[in-house]
Amino acid sequence: MAASTGDPEGGGRYGEDVFRPEQEGEGERIDFGALAYDETTMARLRALGVGPGWSCLDVGAGTGTVSRRLLEELGVESVLAVDRDVRFLARRPTPGLEVLESDITAPGFAPGRYRLVHARFVLMHLADRERVIANLAELVAPGGVLVLSDAVDLTNDRTPDTPYTEVMQAMWLGLRATIGTDVSWVPSCPQLLRGAGLVRAAAELYVPPLTPGSPISRFWADTWERSRAAMLATGTVDEDTIDAALLYLDSDECAALSAGMMTTWGWKPGPTG
Numbered sequence: 001m002a003a004s005t006g007d008p009e010g011g012g013r014y015g016e017d018v019f020r021p022e023q024e025g026e027g028e029r030i031d032f033g034a035l036a037y038d039e040t041t042m043a044r045l046r047a048l049g050v051g052p053g054w055s056c057l058d059v060g061a062g063t064g065t066v067s068r069r070l071l072e073e074l075g076v077e078s079v080l081a082v083d084r085d086v087r088f089l090a091r092r093p094t095p096g097l098e099v100l101e102s103d104i105t106a107p108g109f110a111p112g113r114y115r116l117v118h119a120r121f122v123l124m125h126l127a128d129r130e131r132v133i134a135n136l137a138e139l140v141a142p143g144g145v146l147v148l149s150d151a152v153d154l155t156n157d158r159t160p161d162t163p164y165t166e167v168m169q170a171m172w173l174g175l176r177a178t179i180g181t182d183v184s185w186v187p188s189c190p191q192l193l194r195g196a197g198l199v200r201a202a203a204e205l206y207v208p209p210l211t212p213g214s215p216i217s218r219f220w221a222d223t224w225e226r227s228r229a230a231m232l233a234t235g236t237v238d239e240d241t242i243d244a245a246l247l248y249l250d251s252d253e254c255a256a257l258s259a260g261m262m263t264t265w266g267w268k269p270g271p272t273g
Contacts, residue, residue, distance in 0.1 A: 035215035142270025174230030198266025
């Protein structure tokens with residue numbers, strides 16, 4: 001899970017008010033997300049033809065798992081990994097990997113043009129995401145591709161009433177109120193890429209299975225613990241409900257859908273796209 005940037009609608013910031021990088025276990029939480037989603041991300045990047053000779057920008061790179069796999073598995077030429085806090089990225093220097101500590105929402109963020117621009121679980125935490133998408137599209141070289149992944153909430157008024165459902169819904173409410181996280185816009189991402197001048201926009205959805213002890217289950221458990229105060233502030237759940245959801249998530253009784261990851265891509269018109 002990538003750390004993100006900016007001044008969201010809730011008035012706080014990811015990494016400062018919730019999910020602080022200096023908090024014990026935060027790198028491990030991000031890596032649980034990577035274990036759940038990296039294979040799907042890499043399969044899509046392979047299918048798009050990412051490989052030798054490509055220059056890549058990985059936005060909100062987190063602990064750098066995608067950045068390093070681009071170099072080590074797909075053989076790309078170079079990767080610039082950007083995050084507002086790069087402590088996790090700096091732990092393991094990798095040939096071809098450059099690390100930049102920067103806020104992508106800051107005026108003048110323009111590190112160059114790249115054949116691949118990738119961001120996962122970043123836009124959902126940012127205000128003015130249409131402007132950010134337009135800026136990212138400008139960083140795509142002609143013939144290159146912009147790939148964005150964000151979460152899709154699969155709970156609704158027909159979802160079975162379980163502690164898991166109550167807490168997942170409270171989490172989205174709490175994060176929106178504190179740091180501005182909003183996933184309601186994510187299904188419109190293909191149209192947003194078209195609006196940013198990209199072509200052949202398409203999308204796919206992946207939902208990792210919730211099984212006891214799985215990376216995604218451990219990711220959600222850690223995420224709920226870190227956002228507990230935000231959830232309690234919504235008034236929709238109490239401590240007992242959160243504790244019951246944690247037990248449910250780690251039990252054979254769990255029968256629920258994780259939030260999905262929707263990946264959207266669009267190409268910059270040009271000679272090699």
